Amino acid sequence: MSGLAMPKPDDATLRRRDEIVADMRIIVPGEGVVDAANAMRAFESDGLTAYRQLPLVVVLPQTVAQVSRVLKYCSDRNIRVVPRGSGTSLSGGALPLEDAVLLVMSRFNRILEIDFQNRIVIAQPGVTNLGITTAVEQEGFYYAPDPSSQIACSIGGNVAENSGGVHCLKYGLTANNVLGIEMVLMNGEVVRLGGSHLDAEGYDLLGVMTGSEGLLGVVTEVTVRILKKPETARALLIGFPTSEQAGQCVADIIGAGIIPGGMEMMDLPAIHAAEDFVQAGYPLDVEALLIVELDGPGVEVDHLIGLVEAIAHSNGSTTCRISQSEQERLSFWAGRKAAFPAVGRISPDYYCMDGTIPRKELPRVLAGMRELSEKYGLGVANVFHAGDGNLHPLILYDANVPGELDKAESFGADILRLCVKVGGVLTGEHGVGVEKRDLMPEMFNQIDLDQQMRVKCAFDPNHLLNPGKVFPQLRRCAELGRMHVHRGQVAFPDIPRF
């Protein structure tokens, strides 16, 4: 589709498929190897369903030793490997390759340790995000990052993507809530980073592993911090005649020293789609709707509700409802949480984007999007993690109309270019994957990209792990290894003195 160039399949590997499948069955006996096309169909794409490809073979290991042996086997024979958790990536991070082993970690589904005294949970990577909270919630604890796919997405995948969620302004991303991992390098070596202590020693490899999209290593164990649940949470539902006023309200809330547990914004098309779908009681006569959720002890929440209400009024809010019960709070969220399926009702297909912008640029970016919407003749609805500037435009299109998918993708790329232009970034939480891979030069020059690829070389010098993702053009590590400066050839032959 859409002319996406993936690494050319290796003919020698394709020819040896039967032998590789047989060897995989030796390493992972039992039900752990899937090679029939119809059975592999379930793995042909992730959450970015426009891209599909059957893998060479699907392998579902159950032990760290098996993961290590599979990777070493593939490394020794120059066979590519694509790791996969639950397959909920929205950027094609787990898209299979024709000549690659798809290493599926879903059988690593056990929680290994719960330690309330140190407030940590040690889990295998296939445990779902929500599964961690479920394991500790009876004691009043939870795991803070809450991506919207939390019922399905795996904690190993969360590490790979540095997943966020609606609460991350206050409680941080995956990177801020993971203390340690065990991982297997492409050469089969098992490495542990961090542990149950707060800071890891040496270089922050855990920091660079988090969000590395499965290109550096395969995570086999994760240690996360858990938090005590806040005593209470209440929300305000605030409508504004313009997005500028809503944006200013957000700035003023933060300026007052308040970091809400969640702060979400929706634009007019998103409000109407959500209200039509779930009848959340959203006002339909406003251009922008804010949901501000405050959590903590009751006295704190009540205190802050008063402050936020005053700030909303001073910014010209036309409606401001304050939840008086847990049921009402959930009803405020119902529309926001149903925004994606709601948009799915009004359009045959939608394409979800994920840029982040400096918050103050919101009006400019929304105006730019309206222009692009006219240019491409496609509608767009916006939901926005207003606290942290993460924008999710939903582009409406119909895949059955020839050319519309291409048009939606071009529209999306233009939106992301606009995000970068105003000081933002290509992706806030969905990852680069294959989807935004070719847009990387919008944000990074060749030196920037080369330095990132050099990190890859330290972990996987032959580009065997998840190739074709993140980087628009793979350059051989030997080529990257050359120094660009040589004695006598520099621009500054004399000692520079400042």
Added chain:
Amino acid sequence: MTTFTPSTAAETLSTIAWAAAEDSPLEILGHGSKRGIGRPQQSEHTLDLSKLSGVTLYEPAELVLSAKAGTPLAEIESLLAENGQQLAFEPMDYGPLLGGEPGPGTIGGVLAANLSGPRRLKAGAARDHILGIAAVSGRGGAFKSGGRVVKNVTGYDLSKLMANSWGTLAVFTDVTFKVLPAAETEVTLAIRGLLDHHAVAAMALALGSSAEVSSAAHLPERVAARVAGGSLGSDAATLLRIEGFGPSVAYRIAALKDLLKNAGPLQEISGSVSYSVWRDVRDCAPFADGSERPVWRVSMAPSQGHQMVLALRMQAAVDAFYDWQGGLIWLRMQQDDPEAGLLRGLIKKYGGGHATLVRATPSHRAAIPVFEPQAPQLAALSARLKAEFDPKNILNPGRMAPGAGSATLAPATEGGAQ
């Protein structure tokens, strides 16, 4: 022996490009306030970044601040304070512990050393707040990573990789940090007279409640008198800090008092005494004695630290106090011997973690791994990474480990705790 003092990113780049071309090692300095940490260096030249200074962007409503790497931390903290904001990770000041004055230190050094403070428990360290960098690698390549927005997963997070790299991977020219509102008020609840193991249990109880304790430290009997000008007296003090809006702080302090009513005598500390108690805990003031007696910074699971210390005391005379609910242990040896092998063996025995020899004589720092030795696979990976950034080993060579790595190898007999 030349000292280069670039005042622009371009000058920094040309200095490093020259040094790379000449195979000429550089010692990378900001204010030099942490120069005494790490293996002693014998670099031919010095790259002094203190002239590369100035805040380049500060937007309080966007919670973001960018500055050139040599900008004084003090300048940034006072600018933030004027706007009711702060670096929430509370970077410590190593100056007094290492025999210097309090105050110096650059924002680049904050990232290079991955500084944090007592609020680490709740707010993380420098690594958790860095949003983006511009830097020059040892290859003489100027690269950037990250951005100026909080939520960003575009490409590898090289900014985090710079945290705790001590100038051995790249030289930062610009850094961008997330900033946060400073708390309206803070109150500290102290439990007095507890032994270490009771203190650790009390801190775990407090942290496991919904009182949102932002810091938890335990100062044993002989240590408590050495903070806040002696105003705490000498009885052991187990300190729990509550920060936030006034009504919330009052409520949570009351809840904590109820929770801990049987733990021991309780004392409320507020205002300037509370601030200076936490500042002194942050800066390891109890051991800032002007001597060179070995001081270790040890990181372990909170429940394990005091057990390790108890075992250590059976074989060596040490003073100790605890931050981070017991997970950060500051140790001062009473004799000249750092006892590295003994200490690191016990850390391993009590569940793992790591120890950094933050203060010692140059000869001890040359002979003993200052940073925790790593298992072979991890040490090799770190060395490969170093080579990708600095193939000629010209940036702070040998500071973290002899040769080109960031870590020495753990002795083979100690097995695979890595």
